[in-house]
Amino acid sequence: MGFVYNGINSKNMKIKAKLTRWQASPALRNSYEVVPGKAGVADFGCDSSERIITISCNVYPQKSFADLVSVLDSIAEWLNPMNGLKQLVLEDIPDRYFYARLTEQVDCERLLRTAGAFELKFICPDPHAYALIDEQFTISSVGAHEIKRLTGNADSEPVYQLKGIISSSSSTYISITTNGEELRVFGALAADEVLVIDSGLVTAKITDANGNTLRNGLAGLDELNFPILHKGENEITVSVAGATFSELKIMAKSRWR
Known part of the structure; x- marks a missing residue:
């Protein structure tokens, strides 16, 4: 699987990506209130909170460690969360997109001298996915x-x-x-x-x-x-x-x- 972020495909950034988990529905914000003298709580309903999308990535083996760092530098520029929310399309679900940005630091584990692995955690403040067509x-x-x-x-x-x-x-x-x-x-x-x-x-x-x-x-x-x-x-x-x-x-x- 790959993904497209801000119009750029992950394959073009020399990384291999796959979904390791999936939120079937986003987290909930529940509204409860304790009523004195009454068992339990009063339920005032719920709403959806943000959605989290986690993608596991591997960097293809490079010629040298310096080349590996260069790839990671390009990825950091591409996914810079300071640029705000961008369109995220997952190739496993090609009919929809999310508005997302990175929500955590990216730590690359060296698997070989010139290859590595890391996780990308995206946050979607609007938890909905929208139709591409x-x-x-x-x-x-x-x-x-x-x-x-x-x-x-x-x-x-x-x-x-x-x-x-x-x-x-x-x-x-x-x-x-x-x-x-x-x-x-x-x-x-x-x-x-x-x-x-x-x-x-x-x-x-x-x-x-x-x-x-x-x-x-x-x-x-x-x-x-x-x-x-x-x-x-x-x-x-x-x-x-x-x-x-x-x-x-x-x-x-x-x-x-």
Whole structure:
């Protein structure tokens, strides 16, 4: 097995890599509270914590110890955690990626004079894996629509791209209801502009046709009610009041728990 980090394959860095363990699900953050006079604890649910991915690596035998150190220097530059989170793809699971960085020092054990072994421990603050090839949906008319997410095993935080014409009047809007939760969009929005609503980043912006940001879009939302898509069937209803609806593109941002 190999892996790709920040677009570079581990094989190109002269190392052989394999997964030695796998978190079937990330660690949990449990919320308990002791209630005086009551046995046990009150359970207020749980949430996912960070994910840890551990990869065992071997450096191919080099011509000299100096060459081995040179390989390790290149690896240290490649995986420098000071550069922040980067995309990590494991070749054993090629349909998804994680956002990860190193979380511990890397100690290389010399197996031979010119070869060595070490472990890489990556932390993923967001424990989800995301689809490399994702589902996209397009809605081009008002009314009720059903879309079906097939990828992943968890609710997703999609990106909506809305096109239409909305004046600056407070009585003019486009309403998008996702699984019973309404997001009402007020103006102004011109025909050549796109309102981009990102549930994962909890933000909105208005761009031109080329994707260049023109202004903040949060002021045009009636409430900060960002949509969530379930695995399987989802119902999306589009309605308008004094506005013109052109198109709604949905990037599912499908993910695995």
